[in-house]
Structure formats: structure tokens, C-alpha cells
Amino acid sequence: MGFLSTIIFNFCVALGMVLGGSMVGALGAMLTHHPPMATMFKLADQLKIWALVAAIGGSVDALKIIGDSMWDFKFDSVAKQFAYLVSAFLGCQVGYYLVKWITAGRGI
Template identity: 35%
Template sequence: MEERLVISMIQCFFIAFGVIMGGTLIGSIGSFLTGEAPLTSMFRIAKGLRIWAIVAAIGGTFDAISNFERGIFEGSTFDLFKQVMIIVAAMGGVQAALFVFELLLGEEVT
């Protein structure tokens, strides 16, 4: 069971990382084509995609909520622990992508 948890965490990390990186890069191309400043829009887009990257990484369904419910009401603590770790891994992917943008652009994404 632990192997599947580690695999799920790695996948969630990179899904969230990819949503931020890809969404921000493609979104900034759209900003460039409409005459806006691409670097400024990259920060705005990255900030707006943070929660959506986490939702995409955990599957975007109510599985996380049902696992929390099962963990709390049925005493299945492993399901609760697993969901928390997957969400933490997704948050790590988001923060890693924002860190890459901070390194590339030289400004802090707030």
C-alpha cells in the first residue's frame, strides 16, 4: 500500500507542477498576442492557477472529500493520511513551479 501512496504523491506533484508551468506559459502567449506584457501576465496567471493545479492533481472529484469522511467517521486513518499526503505533494508541485518562475524571471510570485 505504501508504494502506491508514493507513486500517487509523485504523480500529483508533477501534475500540479505541469498545470502551473504549462498554463502560465501558454497563457502568457495569449497575453503577448493581445498586446499585454507577457511577464506581468505570467505572475498573474501563475497566481490564479495555484488552487486549480491542486484540484487537477487530486483528480478534481469528490474522492478527496469522501476519503476524508471515511477517515473521520469510519476510523480509516490511512485514507485520511493518504489524502493529506497527496494534497501536500500537490502543493509542493505548485510551489516548485512558482520557484522555477521566480528563478527565471527574477521576481517573486505573490
């Protein structure tokens, strides 16, 4: 997979995990007679970190690549891993703000 396609892939995986997890969680909340909108908003916030880790394929590999590349002065690998992390982070944030918009911030 190329650099740009990996960035897009990480963004979409993180976005999908936040959106999908919060929507399915809201369905579960509705089935168990809990407020679905508040649950959806709360889950979107809680799922951000897990979506970030899942999108980059486990943070240990990314951290190992960054660490090894820093000692070898291969800053292109560090920049690539940082770009992958940023794209996954942006996917998480976009998913969170979409859920916040859908629920009109009814989580608190």
C-alpha cells in the first residue's frame, strides 16, 4: 500500500470505528431502555483512543519504527509514521464531531 493510500485508509478506519461503534452502541442503549443519544455521544468520546490505536495497526509497531528510525537518523520514516498517526487522529476527531453534530451535544 502506498503512502497516500495508507493515510486515507487510516483516516477512514478511525472514522468508521467511532461512527459505527457509537451508532451500534446507541442501538444497544435503545434496546436496553437507556438514552440512545447520550450513550452515542459518550461512546464517541470513549472510542476515539481505541479507534486511533486500531487504525495504525497497534501503536507498538509505530513506536518501534519511530524509535529505530530516530537512532539511525532516518527521518523520512519518522515523518511517515507521524503522518499516519495524524491522519488516524483526524479520522477520530471527524467521527467524534459528526456524532456530536448528530446528537446536538446531548451527552452531558
